[in-house]
Amino acid sequence: MAQVTTGERKSIFSLFNFIALIVLGVGVYLTYLRFTGGLASVTNLSDYNPWGIWISFDLLCGVALAAGGYVTSSAVYLFGMKQYHSAVRPAILTGFLGYALVFLAINYDVGRPWRLPYPLVVQQGTTSVLFEVGLCVATYLTVLFIEFSPAAMEWLGLKRARNIPIYFFVTSIVAGLSMVIFESTLSHRFFAYKMDETHLKEASGVTLGFGKAASYVLAGYFAIKVLGISAENHWHYLKTGYGTWYLVELLGFVALPSLLYAFGVRTKSLTLIKFTSVLAILGVILNRFNISLVAFNWQLPAGERYFPHWMEIGISVFIVMIGLLLYRFIATRMPILYEHPDYKDAH
Amino acid sequence: MDPIFYTLQDFMTHTESVTYLLVIATLIGMTVFWWFLTGKDKD
Numbered sequence: 001m002a003q004v005t006t007g008e009r010k011s012i013f014s015l016f017n018f019i020a021l022i023v024l025g026v027g028v029y030l031t032y033l034r035f036t037g038g039l040a041s042v043t044n045l046s047d048y049n050p051w052g053i054w055i056s057f058d059l060l061c062g063v064a065l066a067a068g069g070y071v072t073s074s075a076v077y078l079f080g081m082k083q084y085h086s087a088v089r090p091a092i093l094t095g096f097l098g099y100a101l102v103f104l105a106i107n108y109d110v111g112r113p114w115r116l117p118y119p120l121v122v123q124q125g126t127t128s129v130l131f132e133v134g135l136c137v138a139t140y141l142t143v144l145f146i147e148f149s150p151a152a153m154e155w156l157g158l159k160r161a162r163n164i165p166i167y168f169f170v171t172s173i174v175a176g177l178s179m180v181i182f183e184s185t186l187s188h189r190f191f192a193y194k195m196d197e198t199h200l201k202e203a204s205g206v207t208l209g210f211g212k213a214a215s216y217v218l219a220g221y222f223a224i225k226v227l228g229i230s231a232e233n234h235w236h237y238l239k240t241g242y243g244t245w246y247l248v249e250l251l252g253f254v255a256l257p258s259l260l261y262a263f264g265v266r267t268k269s270l271t272l273i274k275f276t277s278v279l280a281i282l283g284v285i286l287n288r289f290n291i292s293l294v295a296f297n298w299q300l301p302a303g304e305r306y307f308p309h310w311m312e313i314g315i316s317v318f319i320v321m322i323g324l325l326l327y328r329f330i331a332t333r334m335p336i337l338y339e340h341p342d343y344k345d346a347h
Numbered sequence: 348m349d350p351i352f353y354t355l356q357d358f359m360t361h362t363e364s365v366t367y368l369l370v371i372a373t374l375i376g377m378t379v380f381w382w383f384l385t386g387k388d389k390d
Contacts, residue, residue: 121367123359212384219380223373230369233362236349262384 058105069095096144177214181277196338211273215261253283
């Protein structure tokens, strides 16, 4: 900290900077040779030896460097080892730079680097293993960039923008939000007497926060679904009967709950959010049914289509009832909806 | 109405173009929706 505040600056004429200048100068010249004369002008690579030091050192060692980024951030954020928090940023910076430099090195190593975006934009080389590798590198580089961006945002004074990756992180972990809202609604109706003050006090905040996240996740899901239709060019299916049913699911049980959640959050209407959670859960159920029953074997004649026997339904209801009874048994006995007095603040 | 494709290249060029326009629209739309969703937090 002291080094930052003193503002003391060393002279730029140091031995290290002198060496760095030479390395950069030679590097720029070699880059010029590489991109004007091709690979043969600067490498000993051949058809027998297509992998050289750029792969061994720049790529493989560079990727290994990046491991520090995900190891440290997993330790701190996934496994809760907060004592290593101060190590996260340096590790992510190292990982980000490691990966970014791997990408830079690849531009030298592949014959025609300007074709690197081709698999993503022009044509999908889905039969190529390297397409998968390229996709992974691009994705992880994006993730590292997002992970690293808070430091850059803080440095640039962009306070609000700085929070975006955290929101992304939160929305990505909360997928079963509607169920939690719904379950909490039922618990409040039937087990309110079991709840301690903290639980009751935090309940509306949980509903609002989870509703907000659910709204955004649903909006993202809607976008992915539309992009899925577009990527396969399946627009014409929407005009068919099944397409109409698909639209019912997409508009009525994805877009609508997303908007209703959003209105509920904006107006702080817990009733609307709780109602929407039921709609969203029905939407998930409808989606699973559409995939595994309604659209499955759709081409069979009507007489051959499946409808469950009442005993199948009976078993399903039986299993749900076991779940409800177990929940009631546990919630009325164990410290689920309140903190055990002997273990306050232990979590 | 629906365009006719003679080659895979034609097909990919068409669908990828439409998809990438939608991706841009999605990125903008999701940002605007986020503002809408969090708009009243400041009150």
